[in-house]
Amino acid sequence: MFLAFEGCFDSGFGFGTDLPYCIGEFLCDNLGMYLKKHRRKKNGKCNTYYSIAEKRKVSGYRHVEKVVLYLGEISGSQKKAWQRSIEIINEDNKPVHKTLFAFDQDNQSCHDVDTIPVNISKMRLERPRRFGDCWLASEMWDQLGFDRFWSERIDTDRSPVAFSKVLKLLTVSRLIKPSAEYFVHQHWFSQSAMDAILDCDFEIAEKNRLYRCLDRILPYKDELCKYLKDTWQGMFNLEYDILLYDITSTYFEGLCKQNPKSEFGHSKDRRSDCRQVLIALVVTPEGFPLDYEVLQGNTSEKTTLRPLLNKIETMYGKANRVWLMDRGIPTEATLKFMRKNNISYLVGTPRRQLDDYSSELSEKDWEQVNSSVHVKYIEKEGECYVLARSRDRMQKERAMRKRKLRKYLDGLEKLKGYRNYERFYKRLGALQSQAGNAYRCVELDIPGQKERIEAGEFRYHINRQKYRDMIYRDGKYFLRTNQKGKDGKALWNEYMLQCNVEQSFRELKSDLGIRPVYHHKEERVDAHIFVAFISYCLQVTLRHKLRVSACGLTAQAALETMSRIQMLDVTFETLDGRYLLMERYTEPEADQRLILHHLNMDLPLQKPPKIYSSQVKD
Numbered sequence: 368m369f370l371a372f373e374g375c376f377d378s379g380f381g382f383g384t385d386l387p388y389c390i391g392e393f394l395c396d397n398l399g400m401y402l403k404k405h406r407r408k409k410n411g412k413c414n415t416y417y418s419i420a421e422k423r424k425v426s427g428y429r430h431v432e433k434v435v436l437y438l439g440e441i442s443g444s445q446k447k448a449w450q451r452s453i454e455i456i457n458e459d460n461k462p463v464h465k466t467l468f469a470f471d472q473d474n475q476s477c478h479d480v481d482t483i484p485v486n487i488s489k490m491r492l493e494r495p496r497r498f499g500d501c502w503l504a505s506e507m508w509d510q511l512g513f514d515r516f517w518s519e520r521i522d523t524d525r526s527p528v529a530f531s532k533v534l535k536l537l538t539v540s541r542l543i544k545p546s547a548e549y550f551v552h553q554h555w556f557s558q559s560a561m562d563a564i565l566d567c568d569f570e571i572a573e574k575n576r577l578y579r580c581l582d583r584i585l586p587y588k589d590e591l592c593k594y595l596k597d598t599w600q601g602m603f604n605l606e607y608d609i610l611l612y613d614i615t616s617t618y619f620e621g622l623c624k625q626n627p628k629s630e631f632g633h634s635k636d637r638r639s640d641c642r643q644v645l646i647a648l649v650v651t652p653e654g655f656p657l658d659y660e661v662l663q664g665n666t667s668e669k670t671t672l673r674p675l676l677n678k679i680e681t682m683y684g685k686a687n688r689v690w691l692m693d694r695g696i697p698t699e700a701t702l703k704f705m706r707k708n709n710i711s712y713l714v715g716t717p718r719r720q721l722d723d724y725s726s727e728l729s730e731k732d733w734e735q736v737n738s739s740v741h742v743k744y745i746e747k748e749g750e751c752y753v754l755a756r757s758r759d760r761m762q763k764e765r766a767m768r769k770r771k772l773r774k775y776l777d778g779l780e781k782l783k784g785y786r787n788y789e790r791f792y793k794r795l796g797a798l799q800s801q802a803g804n805a806y807r808c809v810e811l812d813i814p815g816q817k818e819r820i821e822a823g824e825f826r827y828h829i830n831r832q833k834y835r836d837m838i839y840r841d842g843k844y845f846l847r848t849n850q851k852g853k854d855g856k857a858l859w860n861e862y863m864l865q866c867n868v869e870q871s872f873r874e875l876k877s878d879l880g881i882r883p884v885y886h887h888k889e890e891r892v893d894a895h896i897f898v899a900f901i902s903y904c905l906q907v908t909l910r911h912k913l914r915v916s917a918c919g920l921t922a923q924a925a926l927e928t929m930s931r932i933q934m935l936d937v938t939f940e941t942l943d944g945r946y947l948l949m950e951r952y953t954e955p956e957a958d959q960r961l962i963l964h965h966l967n968m969d970l971p972l973q974k975p976p977k978i979y980s981s982q983v984k985d
Contacts, residue, residue, distance in 0.1 A: 399421070399422065399453075399457040400419055400420065400421045400422075400435060400453050400456060400457060400957055401419075401420060401421075401422075401453065402417055402418075402419060402420075402446065402449055402450055402453060403417065403418050403419070403420040403434075404416075404417055405417070405418065414440065415440065416437075416438070416439055416440055417438045417439070417440075417441055417446065417449075417919070418434050418435075418436060418437045418438055419434070419435045419436040419438065419449065419453065419958070419961065420432050420433065420434050420435060421433050421434075421435050421957060435957055435958040435961070436919075436920065436924075436928070436958050436961060436962075437919070437924075438918070438919030438920065439919045440919075441918055441919050442918070445918045445919070448916075448965075449917075449919075452961055452964050452965060453961075455964065456957055456960055456961060456964065483941055483947065483978075484941065484942045485939035485940060485941050485942065485947060486939065486940050486941075486942065487939070489939065489940040490937070490938070490939050491936075491937075491938040491939075492935050492936070492937060492938075493935065493936040493937075493938060494934075494935065494936045495933050495934070495935055496557070496558050496559055496560050496933065496934050497543075497558065497559050497560060497930050497932075497933060497934075498559075498560035498563075498564075498932050498933055498934035498952045498953075499928075499929030499930055499931065499932030499933075499952070499955070499959065500543050500926040500927070500929045500930040500932075501539055501543065501559050501560050501561055501564055502560070502564060502929070502932075502970065502971070503909070503925065503926060503929050503968075504538075504539040504542050504543060504905055504909075504926065505535065505539060505564050505565075506968060507905040507908050507909050508535055508538065508539070508905060510602075510908070511595070511598055511904065511905070511908060512594075512598060513531075513535070513901075514531060514535075516591070516594055517530075517531035517534055517535075517584075517587075518531040520587050520590075521534070521580075521583045521584060521587075527570065528567060528570055528571045528576065530579075530580050530583055532565045532567060532571055533571055533576055533577060533580040534580055534584060534898075534901075535565065536551065536556065536561055536565065536571060536572065536577075537551065537577060537580065537581075537898050538898060538901045538902050538905065539561065539902075539905075540555050540556075540559070540561075541879055541880070541898055541899055541901075541902040542878075542879065542902040542905055542906060542926070543559075543926060543930070545878075545879055545880025545881075545899075546880070547885055548574070548577040548578060548581070549574060551572060551577060552572050552573065552574040552577060556569065556571075556572035557569075560934040560952070563934060563950050563974070578891070581890075581891055581894035581895070581898070582890065582891075582894065584894060584897060584898075585890060585893055585894050585897060588897055589658075589682065591901075592656075592657065592658050592682070593682060593683075595655075595656075595904060596657060596683070599655050599908075602908075603653075603911055603915075605651060605653065605655060606651075607651060607657065607683075607686070607688065608686070608687060608688055608689060609651065609652050609688070609689045609691065609861070609864065610649050610650070610651065610657060610679075610688055610689070610690055610691070611649070611650050611651070611652065611691045611692075611864060611865055611867060611868040612647070612648070612649050612672065612675070612690055612691070612692050612696065612868070613647075613648060613692070613693055613696070613865075613868045613869065613872070614645055614646065614647045614648075614662075614668050614671060614696070615635050615645070615646050615648070615872045615875075615876075616632070616633075616634055616635045616636060616643045616644070616645050616646070616664065617636065617643060617644060617646060617876070617881050617882040617883070617884055617896075618634060618636055618638045618641035618642065618643040618882060618883050618884070619641055619642045619643065619644075619883060619884050619885075619887070619892075620641070620883045620884070620885050621885070621887060622642070623642050623884075623887045625887055625888065625889075626642075626644075626887055626888065626889045626892055627663070627889060628644045628661065628662070628663045628664065628889055628892070629642040629643065629644060629664055629892075630642060630643070630644075630663050630664035630665035631643070631664065631665065632645070632663075632664040632665035632666070636876075636882060641883070642664055643664035644661055644662065644663065644664050644884075644892065644896075645661070645662040645663065645664060645666050645668075645671075646659060646660070646661060646662070646875075646881075646896065647659060647660045647662060647671050647675060648868060648871060648872070649675065649679065650867065650868050650871050652864040652867055653867070653907075653911060654867050654870065654871055654907050654910070654911075655907055655911075656871070656900065656903065656904065656907070657679070657683075658675075658678065658679060658682070659896075659900060660675065660678075661892070661893050661896055668695055668696050669695070669696065669697070669698045669701075671696070672692070672696055672697055672701050673701055673704065676690075676705070676710065687711065688710070688711065689711040689712065689713060689850065689861070690705070690710065690711065690712045690713070690714075691712075691713050691714070691861070691862060691864060691865050692712065692713075692714045692715075692865075693714070693715055693865065694714060694715035694716055694717055696714070697712070697714055702714070702849075705849070706749065706849050711848070711849060711850050712848060712849060713846060713847075713848040713850065713858060713861055713862055714846070714847060714848070715844065715845070715846060715862070715865075716752075716845040716846060716847050717845070718840045718843055718844075718845055719840075720845060721754070721840065721843070721845055724745065724747070724752060724754075727745045727747065728743050728745060728752075728754050731743040731744065731745060733756070734854075734855055734856060736755075736855075736856050736859055736860070739757055739758045739759045740755060740756070740757050740758075740859065741755070741756050742754065742755045742756070742855035742856060742858075742859050743855065744854060744855030744858070749849065750847050750848065750849055751847070751848050751849070751850065751851070751853075751858070752845070752846065752847050753844075753845070753846040753847075753848075753855045753858050753859060753862075754843060754844070754845055754846075755843065755844040755845075755846065755855075755859050756842055756843050757842045757843075757844070758842065759842075760841075760842040761841045761842025761843075762842070763842075764841040764842055765838060765841050765842075768804075768805050768837070768838070768841070771801070771802045771803055771805045772802065772805040772808075772809075774801065774802070775798055775799075775801070775802035775805060775806055775809065776809070776827075778794070778798040778801075779798065779809070779811075779827050782794060782795060782798075782825060783822075783825055785820065785825075786819050786820050786821075787818075787819070787820075788816060788817055788818060788819070788820055791820060791825075795811075795813075804837070805837075807833060807837070808829060808830050808831075808833040808834040808837055809827055809828070809829055809830070810827065810828055810829075810830050811825075811826075811827045812825065812826040812827065813825060844859075844862070846858060846859070846862055871903070871907075874903060874906060875899055875900075875903055878906065878923055879899045879902050879903055879906070880899070881895075881896060881899040884896075906922045906923075907922075909922040909925065909926075910922040912966060913925060913965070913966070916965040916966060916967070917961075917962065917965035917966065920962070925962050928958050928959055928962060929959055929962065931953075931956070931959070932952055932953055932955055932959060932970075933952065933953050934950060934951070934952045934953075935950075935951055935952075935953070936948060936949070936950055937949045937950075937951055941978075945978055945979060945980055946978070946979045946980075947976050947977075947978055947979075948976060948977045948978075948979060949973075949974075949976040949977075950973075950974050951973055952970070952973070955970065
């Protein structure tokens with residue numbers, strides 16, 4: 368038994384028997400996809416969500432429904448765009464008869480082409496590996512022009528493998544499966560189709576080569592930031608008139624004493640037991656990063672803004688930008704510097720400062736921003752102040768305080784049974800730490816220091832005035848800015864963009880695995896964060912493309928869907944003792960075709976087969 372391959376290898380192949388005619392046919396039974404509506408009622412509000420579902424025929428006349436893609440909330444125009452895509456895919460999937468042909472050895476020349484007879488019984492399917500997500504991430508790399516950018520800077524004639532390809536491997540692996548360089552060398556490269564995509568063998572994933580690549584890239588960080596700013600501006604017509612600035616931390620595994628930046632400090636990862644570094648990030652409201660800095664782990668946030676302002680102006684020139692920041696970052700001196708140099712800002716202010724402006728605010732009426740948020744707006748001493756009140760936030764904060772206060776009071780009640788003075792104070796300290804600020808509205812009558820506490824000596828009661836003062840600030844935001852010509856509603860909507868920089872930190876930490884850091888050398892730590900930054904650039908580019916053409920899909924959801932496209936090595940033994948090798952990826956399914964259609968992308972052509980003289984392939 369053998370299989371005859373036509374000379375045009377891209378036309379595919381067919382399985383045959385000793386019969387020179389059609390051996391079988393089958394019919395596509397899918398009933399098609401459609402846009403499905405879901406309704407959910409919560410807190411008296413009805414929300415509508417959409418997904419793409421598919422009906423598949425099973426035994427008899429029954430069919431089952433399968434959710435292909437979840438889209439979430441979409442607008443009317445986006446709904447029509449998805450509907451048109453579904454119609455196109457359904458048209459491609461309409462029932463057709465597919466015929467498989469086979470020819471025997473005496474009928475090899477049925478078509479006037481060259482053929483290669485093979486033993487079909489010795490066909491092998493080898494090395495199943497992920498292809499679709501690796502290819503999609505590589506496409507984002509190519510569309511950003513990173514091949515040219517990095518090859519001009521880090522490639523050398525002395526290296527047998529281009530370091531730009533090594534960096535591409537590290538970046539794609541960080542985006543798809545965040546892991547250490549050794550894991551890429553030991554496992555991930557062999558489990559992916561990056562060898563076919565990069566047209567390289569395992570030499571590219573050699574362990575020391577991966578680390579040497581990290582040592583080469585760091586000097587070009589600022590150049591890359593400038594390049595990305597111009598590239599994104601051309602691709603998406605971005606505006607850089609509003610910048611979001613915030614700081615987060617990432618911690619180390621191990622002591623990491625030889626890194627001068629690794630210090631103990633306030634950990635935003637709740638790992639105060641580990642040394643850490645800080646990452647200061649500047650992004651646009653759409654999440655596109657403009658610059659970042661790696662700082663010592665014990666750096667005060669209040670000292671970071673002034674140097675970064677100077678750096679941004681040096682790199683990109685002076686412009687009418689608005690800086691959005693959290694309340695803990697700028698100092699009064701920094702805000703005065705920004706006003707003096709005509710740098711606009713919008714920053715949160717501690718709610719305790721409400722008392723200084725309570726008389727002016729009390730004379731203003733609340734203005735409604737939406738069903739949950741109301742604002743008041745005043746101007747004073749060259750600045751504008753906005754008091755915002757969110758009903759949803761107020762309910763959340765009060766529920767949290769009540770839960771902590773109830774737990775604190777239960778613990779105090781149990782403390783009445785403690786007689787040992789030392790154990791009593793240890794337990795009291797733990798209760799106050801767990802209660803947060805809620806413990807301040809409970810007044811305690813604690814006995815003096817002695818070995819034994821008698822019954823009735825410890826008492827407590829709630830100070831209701833302190834409790835009322837505490838809940839008065841629940842759900843309120845106090846903002847300040849030096850911008851003119853904007854009302855309270857516009858300033859509130861502008862401040863809400865600050866959530867996007869927090870989303871960027873979540874993606875860096877959760878999706879791209881920037882924590883924990885296992886490197887100990889300062890240069891390797893900075894390079895590890897730089898690779899994660901480049902991966903984030905790929906992710907945010909893909910996310911924006913999906914937002915424009917396939918709203919409702921996240922970048923990670925698209926990569927996960929595309930990961931089901933696998934690549935296989937198909938090997939046949941020919942009748943003359945040679946071996947035929949074909950690298951073939953599986954055909955995309957309906958949900959994958961939808962993503963490709965909306966991104967206006969096509970999978971690459973299948974590579975032509977290779978013929979080897981022996982079973983050992985070079």
